[in-house]
Structure formats: structure tokens, C-alpha cells
Amino acid sequence: MQEHNFDEILDFLCSGIMIKSERQSVRDELYDHLMCRYETNLAVGMGEKTAAESAISDLGDKNTLRFKLSQVHSYYPKLSMKKAMNLLIFGYIFMHFHFSFFTGMKEITSFIGTVCTIIALYCLGKANKKIKASFYIKSVASVFSCIVYAIEPIYSLPFMFTAVCGIISSVLTLFYFVFAILGLKELVEPYNSVYTKKIPFGLSIFFNLIIGIFNTIILILLLLDGETSTDIQSTLLFIVTIFMFIVDLVVLIRSSKLLWQSDHEYKIEDSSKKKVVAAIVAIAVAVVPTVAVDISLANQKAVTSVYSIEDYDMSQDEYERICNKILAYGIPEKVVDSMPKSEIANYTDCFEITEYSQREQSFMTYKNYYYMPELFSDGTHVAYSSVLFEIKEPEGRSHYRILSWIDYSAGKRKYDDSFYFIFNDNAFTPLNYSGEYNDNFLLIMSEEDGRLIRNEPLDVYTDKTALTDNITGVRFESKENLLIVHAVDFNLGKTSYLGNDSDNYIEFIHRNSVVSFPFRSSADVKKYNINGELGYASKQIYGMVHVPMPYEKDEYKDVTILEVTE
Amino acid sequence: MKISKELAKGSTALLVLSVISKKDMYGYQIIKTIEMASEDVFSLNEGTLYPILHSLEAEKCLESYWCEAEGRKRKYYKLTTKGLKELAGREQEWNTFSTAVTKVLGGVKLAGT
Structure with a gap:
């Protein structure tokens, strides 16, 4: 049987499949397919070159096939709008409630909340550019948070470095949610007229800005000198934060309902996947060893x-x-x-x-x-x-x-x-x-x-x-x-x-x-x-x-x- | 006569499940079988077939195994129990759809008359 080398086209078609074993499997299957076509073409009297070209052209649009294969064999999050919104709400609650009644769970719930939020924002980012921006901001903010919360307590980084990371994290955290809210507002706007309950987007943005700016100012002042806060400020901050939390939840839940009712859907595009994986991996790389060290330390018994x-x-x-x-x-x-x-x-x-x-x-x-x-x-x-x-x-x-x-x-x-x-x-x-x-x-x-x-x-x-x-x-x-x-x-x-x-x-x-x-x-x-x-x-x-x-x-x-x- | 892509789009998975239910097949064979059975009305290209096959496999409607054929590896697909149920459901759905379309096209009764 006359063999033909289809390496170039096969390499291209399979290049979007990340898992090596799956890539090889699809490659073998498509090679067999191309060879079948090729042999058939030879049998009807085509020359070798023409037979090979015809077999390749019968594949149809190569970019489309490559994209579809990468989608089918993708392990990236592909959530429906409904699931993505649920995940966003779930993540938001987990990030803000530390479930302190489960002793030692604070970091874990916070981490789960962050990961859920990032995945949800990634998926929703397909439907709206502002939410996509929110996803990028949140990912970067999480990396800086990891430095402050997960790495610093164990490895004692220089104060100035930690402080700057904390301020960057605080500023980015302020912007990520504001962008997410603005994006959601755009998403639900076409359907807003059919929904009787008002969604307090403006109030949510206002509270988030107030809290974010206040936190950032405190952090900067703390960096300059360590005596900037009082009981009153802390209490006020706490009360405003509670208000903000309630308003944010109302916005998320009502927007979610509206999007379900409107049956809004978004297309999954083949973009930015590597970036979201990189963000999640970065968080995992930062947190997993930290938790591992923590657990190993915890298991030590005193003499x-x-x-x-x-x-x-x-x-x-x-x-x-x-x-x-x-x-x-x-x-x-x-x-x-x-x-x-x-x-x-x-x-x-x-x-x-x-x-x-x-x-x-x-x-x-x-x-x-x-x-x-x-x-x-x-x-x-x-x-x-x-x-x-x-x-x-x-x-x-x-x-x-x-x-x-x-x-x-x-x-x-x-x-x-x-x-x-x-x-x-x-x-x-x-x-x-x-x-x-x-x-x-x-x-x-x-x-x-x-x-x-x-x-x-x-x-x-x-x-x-x-x-x-x-x-x-x-x-x-x-x-x-x-x-x-x-x-x-x-x-x-x-x-x-x-x-x-x-x-x-x-x-x-x-x-x-x-x-x-x-x-x-x-x-x-x-x-x-x-x-x-x-x-x-x-x-x-x-x-x-x-x-x-x-x-x-x-x-x-x-x-x-x-x-x-x- | 070729069928428009839009019309064929929803029924491709049904056709694939249907031909595999009769016999374990590999990709090229599936395309040829559908072409022959439909007398060249349906002509699947690879860009459509393989993603569908892989999706159905991921959904556990199909299983695959490798065989040696003509000096190279060949991937065969077979229907699973879940795939059988899926096929039955899609067939029923299709019958309901086509009957309704036929009725409407036949103009059995005009509304309000």
C-alpha cells in the first residue's frame, strides 16, 4: 500500500488539543481517514499529488475543523450562562464569608471562592468585554493576594514588598468587581424593561468604590505610618461592607434571574484559554505548596x-x-x-x-x-x-x-x-x-x-x-x-x-x-x-x-x- | 439534491448514531455509509463528523476501540447502552418533527377556517 505523508496538515489540525495522548489519538484517526480518501482517489485514477490534495481539501475548512477539535478535546471551563452566574454568586459568597465556625477553613473557603469567581468571570467574559476585563483584573489581583496571604506569613517577605503587593491587590480588587457590575449591567440592559424589580447597579458600584478607595487609603497610610485607624473607622467600615455585600448579592441574583428568563446565551470562543489556565495554575502553584507546608507543620507533635x-x-x-x-x-x-x-x-x-x-x-x-x-x-x-x-x-x-x-x-x-x-x-x-x-x-x-x-x-x-x-x-x-x-x-x-x-x-x-x-x-x-x-x-x-x-x-x-x- | 447545511445540522448526530447502531464503524466508513444510504443527499465532511463522534464519545454514547487495518491503526466506534437510548430519543423527536412539518406543508387545516 502506498503511504503518504500528511504530517503538515495533521500537525495543524491537532495543534489545538492540549493533552498529548488525545492529540496522538486524533492524529492517528485522521491519518487513517486521509489515507482512505487518498487510496480511493488513487483508485479512480488520480495522480499521487492530486489524490493527496483532494483528500486534504475534502476535510473542508481546516481552521474550523481545528477549532472544533480543540473545543471537543478542551478541558477549559465551558459553562452555560446560568451555571456561570451561579458560580459567580457562589464564589462571591465564599470569598466574603470565611465560615469561621469551621475552624481553619478561612483560607480554603476564600481560595474556593476566588477560583469559582475567576472561572465564572472567564466564562461570562465571552459575552461581555467589561466582564472579560474583570476576569483579567481579578486573576492578577489573586496572584498578589496569594503573595500577601499565602506566601508572606510563611516566608516573611520584606514589609515594603508585601505592602506594595497588598495595595496593588486592593486596587485591582476594587476595579474587578466594578468592571463585573458594569458588564452585567450591559448584559441585562436589553431585557431590563421586562423585569419589574430594579437592579441596584449604581448603588453597588458606589459602595464598592467607597470601600475600595477607603481600604486603599488606609493601606497606603499604614505604609507611611502605622497609626491611621480607630475604632470608629473600623466599625464604620464594617457597616458599609455589610451594606455593600447585601447590595452586591441583590445585583448578582437579580441579574442572574433576568438572564435565565431572557434565555441569554453566549458563544464560546477559542480565545484566552491559555491565560485563564495560567491564572489558575499560578494560584494553585502559590497556594498548594503553602497548604502542604502548613499541613506538614500541623502534623508535628511536641516532645x-x-x-x-x-x-x-x-x-x-x-x-x-x-x-x-x-x-x-x-x-x-x-x-x-x-x-x-x-x-x-x-x-x-x-x-x-x-x-x-x-x-x-x-x-x-x-x-x-x-x-x-x-x-x-x-x-x-x-x-x-x-x-x-x-x-x-x-x-x-x-x-x-x-x-x-x-x-x-x-x-x-x-x-x-x-x-x-x-x-x-x-x-x-x-x-x-x-x-x-x-x-x-x-x-x-x-x-x-x-x-x-x-x-x-x-x-x-x-x-x-x-x-x-x-x-x-x-x-x-x-x-x-x-x-x-x-x-x-x-x-x-x-x-x-x-x-x-x-x-x-x-x-x-x-x-x-x-x-x-x-x-x-x-x-x-x-x-x-x-x-x-x-x-x-x-x-x-x-x-x-x-x-x-x-x-x-x-x-x-x-x-x-x-x-x-x- | 443536496440538503442545506442549516437543515442538516440538527440531524447529523441522529444519522451517525443510526448507522453505528447497525454495525461498528470507523469515520471514513460512516461518511460513505451515510452517502450511500441517502443516495448522496447527505454528504458529511470530516469537519463535521469527527467533532460529533468525539463529542458523542465524551458523552458516553459511543465507545471506541483500535484495530489494525491495511497496515495502519483504525479507530472503530460502537454504540453504548446510553447511545442506544439517545438514538431512540432522537428518532422519536425526529418523527414528531417531520410529521409536524409534513402536516404543515400539506396544509391539512388552515387556522380559523
Whole structure:
């Protein structure tokens, strides 16, 4: 049998099929077909060249065949208008509701919402150019969001880089939805007269612009200096965001209904497919390894050991004397009981409680207490709080020891994960300005089978500078009940220091979500929001230990422990 | 007499399913069979046939298998149970359609008379 080479035409016809095995299969089939035609043509007396040309021309329009084959063998989203609109609504809800009652699901629901929205916009973009623009904008914005939310928390990118990415993401997010709304408006306009319910396109655009611009301004101001938001601003932002959400949903649902009723359909064109795949792949590439790392970290278990406080030679009388003095300040017994004797010894000469009350005002004054919305958030919630305080150094006092503790519980619906415990060093860098020594104490305790168990941290992060060698972060296995006690020394300079640019808080990061406990104590048991339900922080107390310079650990002269209540 | 593309468009899948229901066939054979059976009224080109075959296969109405023939690989299609149901449905649809068209063309009864 005479063979003929149809490689050129076959390569062209199959070039739109992305999957290699399918491409080869279609190629083999079409080759057989062309050969059948070719052989038939030869049989009726055509020359070889003419027979081959005739076989090829019988294929019809080659571009059309190539396009149709690429469509049939395409794995790109091809949704009907109805499904695309449903997907858009679904994605919008998922992106805005973080389903915090499912612990640890925030990132996952947000990710699902983003992917659904991108696919829906891609499909709807076939029907309208503005929606197509919205698709491109959203895709790019998602890549920047990934940098801020998924990559940065793990790999700690430079602040300026993250901030700029956050601002770009915020600006693009503002435009993507406005473009989508404008596109939808154009789509439903021909049918609007038959629909009795008004679709509030204008109001939706207005709210989105307001929120978007406000968020962007806040982010830019935060970039310039970190003190731009107040309680009122956050509350206002939250209320406007809720309004915006309701209006947006009304627009989407009513537009969707109208398009169903009008039986509007759009043609699927063979364009931009690679771009949408690239966008989705980019998101997946950014998120999948992050989630994988997160899960692998979450599965690590802490090394535990039965715990004893007997690590220091101290008489029972002396031990009880110091403990009673600390307990008098309201520090819970279980905290004192859990502290090893070597740590208790640091408080040997602490002031009696009567001295504490005299010193409180002169030593430290709270100036303000304010909230800042989470940097680069969607503007709907407050992520951490901070306290502004002024420290006036009493004469002759320059060295202090802070003691803090947190009752922590992972809650019943515990996500198998680890937490980051960060004692932010920013607060201590200026305070350590004249310091030469920094000592840390950390205890992570759990009660298991009626015994006190010490949990070793999974990881410890330290900040080594010329002046400090401080524990800045500790990753530990989350459990239902943990008691975390932390103490750190710091030094004050010889002049008064106004801590107005310090971020003084203890920060928990659970699955990349920042949750902070303000750097002050509270007599009330408070439940702090860690993804909805995880965290309980009861009481934080810090004690100040003073020794005259030059600092030597064994030369504590007097000690005071302060409890500051709200 | 050739049939216009628009008219033939809706019935191509029916014709393809119908000829395959009688015997497993490959693409070129399907085209030739339809041409012969319709006495050259229907002349499918490859640009129409193969996308339809592949779509029907993706919808599980058809299955395919490869055989060696004349020294090269050849892909045969066979009807599945789902394809059989699909064929029955389309046949019924076509009968209803053609009967209605015939009635209208025959002008059985003029409205309002």
C-alpha cells in the first residue's frame, strides 16, 4: 500500500488539543481517514499529488475543523450562562464569608471562592468585554493576594514588598468587581424593561468604590505610618461592607434571574484559554505548596516530659515567701505553681503589693488604646490591637523583667495545627536601647492524665542583635488546654521613653491568621477570637523587676510586679 | 439534491448514531455509509463528523476501540447502552418533527377556517 505523508496538515489540525495522548489519538484517526480518501482517489485514477490534495481539501475548512477539535478535546471551563452566574454568586459568597465556625477553613473557603469567581468571570467574559476585563483584573489581583496571604506569613517577605503587593491587590480588587457590575449591567440592559424589580447597579458600584478607595487609603497610610485607624473607622467600615455585600448579592441574583428568563446565551470562543489556565495554575502553584507546608507543620507533635519545678536549690520557706508575694498581686496559683524554682528566684526581692500601687502611675501611663484593621484585609474585621503607652523611668531604675501568661485552649473543634507564639520584639528594641543582656523564660504546660506535662516547642525563633538575644517566636503543638508562661528581661535607657511607635502585643498566628493579645492585663476572663472560636486568653500580667546597672543576674535588688487592669 | 447545511445540522448526530447502531464503524466508513444510504443527499465532511463522534464519545454514547487495518491503526466506534437510548430519543423527536412539518406543508387545516 502506498503511504503518504500528511504530517503538515495533521500537525495543524491537532495543534489545538492540549493533552498529548488525545492529540496522538486524533492524529492517528485522521491519518487513517486521509489515507482512505487518498487510496480511493488513487483508485479512480488520480495522480499521487492530486489524490493527496483532494483528500486534504475534502476535510473542508481546516481552521474550523481545528477549532472544533480543540473545543471537543478542551478541558477549559465551558459553562452555560446560568451555571456561570451561579458560580459567580457562589464564589462571591465564599470569598466574603470565611465560615469561621469551621475552624481553619478561612483560607480554603476564600481560595474556593476566588477560583469559582475567576472561572465564572472567564466564562461570562465571552459575552461581555467589561466582564472579560474583570476576569483579567481579578486573576492578577489573586496572584498578589496569594503573595500577601499565602506566601508572606510563611516566608516573611520584606514589609515594603508585601505592602506594595497588598495595595496593588486592593486596587485591582476594587476595579474587578466594578468592571463585573458594569458588564452585567450591559448584559441585562436589553431585557431590563421586562423585569419589574430594579437592579441596584449604581448603588453597588458606589459602595464598592467607597470601600475600595477607603481600604486603599488606609493601606497606603499604614505604609507611611502605622497609626491611621480607630475604632470608629473600623466599625464604620464594617457597616458599609455589610451594606455593600447585601447590595452586591441583590445585583448578582437579580441579574442572574433576568438572564435565565431572557434565555441569554453566549458563544464560546477559542480565545484566552491559555491565560485563564495560567491564572489558575499560578494560584494553585502559590497556594498548594503553602497548604502542604502548613499541613506538614500541623502534623508535628511536641516532645513532652513529666514536669517538675525542682530545678533550683531553695528552701521551702523561701519558696513560699516569694510565691505568696507574687500571689498577692492576683497572679493565679496555677501559674505560680507551674513556674520552676529557678524562675521564682528571679522575684526574690520583689516589692510588696503596697509599693506596687504607689508606683503604677509614675512608672507607666497608658495613653491610648486603639485597633488597627488587619493589614491588607478586606476591611471587614479587626485583626489585632495595640496599646500606646508612655514609660517614665523612675530615678535609678533601668532594668525590668516582664512576666506574662496565657491560658490557651484549642477548643473542641480543633484543627490539627500548630500555633505561632510571638512576643513581638519591636516593643523591646527601643526599650533595649541601652541594654546589654536579655534573658528569656518560656514554659508550655499541659495537664494530661492528671499529671503536669511540659511541652517542648516545635520551633523557637530568636532575634539576635547587638543588644538583644530575645525569643521572638515559638511554634508549639496546639492542644485543648495549655498554660503558656513567658518572661523576658529588658532594659530602659536613662531617659524617659514614649512608646508611641511600639507594637506591644503578643501575637498568635494560627494558620496564617494573626490574633493578638494586648500588652496589658485584664482581670476578666476574655475569649479572643482565633478564627472564630479557638482561643481563650484569660489574664495577662506582667511584672517589672528592677536592678541597678550594671546588670548582673544575681544582683536583683528590688522587684515589683504590676497588675494593670482595664 | 443536496440538503442545506442549516437543515442538516440538527440531524447529523441522529444519522451517525443510526448507522453505528447497525454495525461498528470507523469515520471514513460512516461518511460513505451515510452517502450511500441517502443516495448522496447527505454528504458529511470530516469537519463535521469527527467533532460529533468525539463529542458523542465524551458523552458516553459511543465507545471506541483500535484495530489494525491495511497496515495502519483504525479507530472503530460502537454504540453504548446510553447511545442506544439517545438514538431512540432522537428518532422519536425526529418523527414528531417531520410529521409536524409534513402536516404543515400539506396544509391539512388552515387556522380559523
